[in-house]
Amino acid sequence: MNLGELEKAALQYFWSHEEADAKQVHAYFETKRGGSLNTIQSTLDRLFKKGLLKREKQGYAYVYRQAMSKDAFIGELVADVTKDFFKPTENALHAAFTSMSSSLSDDELSELETLIEQQRNNARSE
Incomplete structure (x- = not known):
């Protein structure tokens, strides 16, 4: 499975945090590497489609969590x-x-x- 650098970093994030929405993930990475909220949302969506993250709609946002250890x-x-x-x-x-x-x-x-x-x-x- 091919994963980009940000996808790998996002997986690492979810292995150490139980769950988060895109804004929380963006806030975490903003100080470390920059990037837009849209980029984070796209990355999380790709990881969901690859079966590496689970997500649940809460209000207007998806809350993501790891799909596997x-x-x-x-x-x-x-x-x-x-x-x-x-x-x-x-x-x-x-x-x-x-x-x-x-x-x-x-x-x-x-x-x-x-x-x-x-x-x-x-x-x-x-």
Whole structure:
């Protein structure tokens, strides 16, 4: 999925703020990067249409919130990128993690092992 710089920044904003309308997002970015309210409104609308934000009409304005967590989004990005380079019979996820994990420290690998074990336990309990 291709995202522009402002779209990425807006997603980061919503991962740290529960919800906001376009004016609130504009006020946040105005001091950091400038830009018009119209640009923010267009950006939020594009993110909504891409399924990355949810919105609800409140009065005359839409109030936006994240459609998925940052971790879920990163997971979808990895899956999206790897499917372009692997056949359905190849295990792209294994290849991606093997490659990525080669640069991790022992502590980071241990943390990853803990997260995998937590996922296993969650899957078993469902």
